Amino acid sequence: MDILQDLEGRGLIHQTTDREGLEKHLKENQITLYCGFDPTADSLHIGHLVPLTMLKRFQQAGHKPIALVGGGTGMIGDPSGRSSERSLNTAEVVQGYASKIQEQIGKLVDLEQDDNPVLSRNNHDWLGSMSVIDFLRDAGKHFGINYMLAKESVSARIEKGITFTEFSYMILQSLDFLKLYEQENCTLQIGGSDQWGNITAGMELIRRSREDQAEEIKVFGLTVPLITKADGTKFGKTAGNAVWLDADKTTPYEFYQFWINTDDRDVIKFIRYFTFLSAQEIAELQEELENRPENRIAQKRLAQEMTRTVHSEEALTQAEKISAALFNGELKELSADDIEQGFKDVPTFETEKQDIPLIELLVNASISSSKRQAREDVKSGAIYINGERVQNLDHSITSEDRIEEQFTIIRRGKKKYFLVTYK
Numbered sequence: 001m002d003i004l005q006d007l008e009g010r011g012l013i014h015q016t017t018d019r020e021g022l023e024k025h026l027k028e029n030q031i032t033l034y035c036g037f038d039p040t041a042d043s044l045h046i047g048h049l050v051p052l053t054m055l056k057r058f059q060q061a062g063h064k065p066i067a068l069v070g071g072g073t074g075m076i077g078d079p080s081g082r083s084s085e086r087s088l089n090t091a092e093v094v095q096g097y098a099s100k101i102q103e104q105i106g107k108l109v110d111l112e113q114d115d116n117p118v119l120s121r122n123n124h125d126w127l128g129s130m131s132v133i134d135f136l137r138d139a140g141k142h143f144g145i146n147y148m149l150a151k152e153s154v155s156a157r158i159e160k161g162i163t164f165t166e167f168s169y170m171i172l173q174s175l176d177f178l179k180l181y182e183q184e185n186c187t188l189q190i191g192g193s194d195q196w197g198n199i200t201a202g203m204e205l206i207r208r209s210r211e212d213q214a215e216e217i218k219v220f221g222l223t224v225p226l227i228t229k230a231d232g233t234k235f236g237k238t239a240g241n242a243v244w245l246d247a248d249k250t251t252p253y254e255f256y257q258f259w260i261n262t263d264d265r266d267v268i269k270f271i272r273y274f275t276f277l278s279a280q281e282i283a284e285l286q287e288e289l290e291n292r293p294e295n296r297i298a299q300k301r302l303a304q305e306m307t308r309t310v311h312s313e314e315a316l317t318q319a320e321k322i323s324a325a326l327f328n329g330e331l332k333e334l335s336a337d338d339i340e341q342g343f344k345d346v347p348t349f350e351t352e353k354q355d356i357p358l359i360e361l362l363v364n365a366s367i368s369s370s371k372r373q374a375r376e377d378v379k380s381g382a383i384y385i386n387g388e389r390v391q392n393l394d395h396s397i398t399s400e401d402r403i404e405e406q407f408t409i410i411r412r413g414k415k416k417y418f419l420v421t422y423k
Contacts, residue, residue: 039097177202200353
């Protein structure tokens with residue numbers, strides 16, 4: 001199966017320019033392609049995983065991918081898919097973001113593969129030194145205003161207003177394609193479905209800047225579909241927050257939980273999109289899902305593949321350990337690091353590292369509303385300390401209840417967790 005057939009089978013092709021020509025181009029050549037990533041934050045999020053895995057898929061098919069970080073375009077802001085202009089960051093902030101994202105990309109795609117590495121580039125290398133005169137003469141003259149106004153990324157913003165800065169973004173991204181065509185013989189740009197206008201504009205710039213060779217130039221564009229969830233909520237967010245690829249922003253445990261909680265209606269689609277499992281493996285998981293959905297085997301496999309790929313085998317082991325401990329209630333098996341990950345968002349109460357009566361702690365930490373309620377909670381068996389039920393009204397929290405002298409986990413009822421930390 002060739003690369004386009006594989007992508008088609010996975011549902012990863014939204015649009016292509018000249019499908020037949022691209023198919024022939026890929027079969028007859030080892031091509032160079034690129035995808036751009038603008039540094040709008042200090043980390044990529046899971047929405048970037050589809051284009052990143054696309055680069056790896058082309059790499060495995062024998063082609064030469066380039067991951068382009070937009071240290072230059074990130075100074076401007078892409079209007080595509082936005083209803084208002086994004087705030088501009090300082091050059092220092094953008095370059096800091098760009099460095100972190102380049103480092104992150106390096107961990108996710110194989111930049112060190114000896115025979116066919118993924119190349120990493122930063123468009124600040126050519127955009128940062130370009131003068132206004134050069135920009136207008138060498139690029140601007142090839143773009144008609146009517147042509148630009150007809151692009152969805154621009155036309156959608158006309159009524160609400162668009163500045164010249166964002167209006168110019170299309171030309172800057174087109175320059176990326178031109179520069180990579182000149183420097184690396186790059187003939188294919190890939191991106192999200194909202195990048196179609198920018199991609200085709202880049203192809204147009206390459207052809208117009210070489211009018212005498214226009215008919216001989218072979219350049220192409222390909223976009224991946226917008227990822228949607230069956231329940232209508234936005235993909236890539238959990239509890240309203242983005243799911244980041246940086247472990248300091250979204251812990252491996254939280255990352256694992258995002259995937260394992262995938263809706264049955266989405267899980268096979270996401271396995272096709274995000275993993276490198278074969279068609280046979282995917283068919284087996286689909287059969288398992290249809291016959292024994294309660295086992296959630298497909299979700300577990302998806303969570304394992306993604307956590308291992310983005311973080312590490314060790315991070316996956318830890319995430320599974322935390323999940324099992326929370327499910328089984330065996331919380332004493334957790335380390336302090338496990339607890340920091342697994343209980344990152346639960347209510348927390350800080351106290352001195354000294355013995356304290358349980359009833360007093362329950363009230364002080366607002367776990368129970370009063371001493372009377374606290375006593376009722378303990379007597380009824382609703383209170384658990386580090387996973388173990390405590391019904392002794394005279395129980396005190398001592399060093400034996402402090403995990404690594406840092407944490408005590410208190411559960412009230414079936415699901416209400418509280419974390420006690422010590423000064």
